[in-house]
Amino acid sequence: MGGVRFGVIGCGTISTLAYLPAIKGEYAGYPLELVAVCDAVEEKAVSAAKRFGARRHYARYEDLLADPEVDAVIVATNIATHAELGLAAVRAGKHVLIQKPIAETLEEADRIIEEARRRGVKLQVEPPHMLNPFCVRSRELISSGALGQVCLVQASSSHAGAEDRPWLFQRAGGGSVMLDLAVHALTWLTGLLGPVAQVTAMATTSVPERVINGEPVKVDIEDNVTILLRFRDGCLGTVVSNYVTIANKAPTINIYGTDGTIHLESGMSPFLLFSRKGKYLEHDGWLEPTVYAGHLARPLTVQRATPSGELPPHNSVAHFVECIVEDKQPVPSGEFARHVLEIMLAAMESARSGRTIELQTSF
Ligand SMILES: NC(=O)c1ccc[n+]([C@@H]2O[C@H](COP(=O)([O-])OP(=O)(O)OC[C@H]3O[C@@H](n4cnc5c(N)ncnc54)[C@H](O)[C@@H]3O)[C@@H](O)[C@H]2O)c1
Missing domain, CATH: 3.40.50.720 (NAD(P)-binding Rossmann-like Domain)
Incomplete structure (x- = not known):
């Protein structure tokens, strides 16, 4: 072809x-x-x-x-x-x-x-997100041991809720903050750390009526969820996802290891790596301001991608085309999406029942 x-x-x-x-x-x-x-x-x-x-x-x-x-x-x-x-x-x-x-x-x-x-x-x-160069780089740093043992990951995917599409807030149209937004944070975290073994969650409808296209709309979905994860390798994770965030300055993905931390802002801008050992400066396009963590009384190294070190944007259509023409399997595969779906369904079940749910699928 x-x-x-x-x-x-x-x-x-x-x-x-x-x-x-x-x-x-x-x-x-x-x-x-x-x-x-x-x-x-x-x-x-x-x-x-x-x-x-x-x-x-x-x-x-x-x-x-x-x-x-x-x-x-x-x-x-x-x-x-x-x-x-x-x-x-x-x-x-x-x-x-x-x-x-x-x-x-x-x-x-x-x-x-x-x-x-x-x-x-x-x-x-x-x-x-698994194609995002910052996800790829973070995965490399995790698997090379640069962060030590990764113990905790956090991600948030939230905004204030669209004001033009009523179906987003109604179950009948497939509306669900879990399926629409938490999917981003969960895709990031599983893309970084692999499959999840256990899920616990809470969910609520914080804003029961919204104005969409100038008309009042009853919200019959949960618009605010918090999810706890235990990954197969024992790492813990938290995901926050909602339609009640007007603005957010906090990094959207945080990866905490025993030797280092990565902060990724929305997964699209250069990221920060704080390394206890400061020995990972060989990455091209990174610089080294030194900050002091008073409570540790020892220097930490901060690495920040410089403009010249910025990575090209990823493009899912380009990847799809490449997979079709070169007969390769897409990285964001059906199996991967099914595992993320199982996490979301388990989170909804957990929020309903108050129980922790064990997962069955992998990718
Ligand atoms: N809007 C965003 O920023 C955004 C970002 C990322 C992903 N998404 C995802 O993209 C998908 C679409 O979202 P959207 O925001 O573009 O919604 P939208 O409501 O703006 O557009 C959906 C379109 O699909 C059409 N449609 C529905 N059922 C159809 C059918 N059976 N046959 C043909 N057309 C049909 C609708 O008429 C509508 O024009 C959702 O899965 C959403 O989660 C949206």
Whole structure:
């Protein structure tokens, strides 16, 4: 195959911000073509086709999946539709990139993974944090022993809640702060440390009514969750995720080892590494201001990526294209997404029952 011919299902916020602009020109010499777009609200499909140069538009996803010129499909619709559309797309023999979460139940996720395997098509699931260069670098530092024994990780993924999409706050549309936002923090932490063994959580609805598109909307989902994790290797973790954070200056990911700490701000900006031993300065583009931790009465080394040491942005569409054309398995795989889904479902069960839940899946 010389390139990839795309069909995009769902022409809403994330498609118009991220996917549709990304499908043009070429990637690494492989031509990309936007063959078709689809939205259940036909005017959105018409307008996206015009704006982003798709050759065809559809209102029914079945018609896009029947289009023989579409090789690869991006499913970027409301959460409640991911399982149905994802399964239909792999059944149609298309390579599929699904927005997070892969599905709402493990059985649905299993069916999509199994069908993709049987048909020999690529299955990639958002978010792509394992491809983030800062995630890759942090994983290298963890496995090289630079941080000593990693004992605790913390991550938060929160914002104030969108003011234009009512389905985000309603169970019937697939709304769930767990499936929509905690998925980011959990993907980061499992991407860094591997599978989780046990989950405990609390959840609440902090804001029971919101104004969306100028109208009052009853919130019937939990909008504020706190999750405790025990990883298979014994490391503990905490995740905070909510729609009640107006602003946040704290680092979003913290990794605490016996010899060092990494702070990552939103996983997109240069990170800080505090090393007790100060012996990891060989990384290109890092500098060494020294700070003193009074209570330890010994110097710590701070490493900070300089502008020249900044790493290139990651791009999930580029990775998807590379996997299709070069016949590689996507790193953000279906199995990985299923494990993250199991953590989220276990967290919801724990919040309901007050029990700690043991996990079964891995990746
Ligand atoms: N908006 C963001 O910033 C953001 C960021 C990351 C991920 N996401 C994820 O992307 C997905 C979509 O979110 P969004 O914010 O773009 O939502 P959105 O409501 O803006 O867009 C979803 C679109 O899908 C269409 N749609 C729904 N069911 C359909 C069906 N059966 N067939 C065809 N079209 C259908 C809707 O009409 C709508 O236009 C969700 O999984 C969300 O979690 C969103």
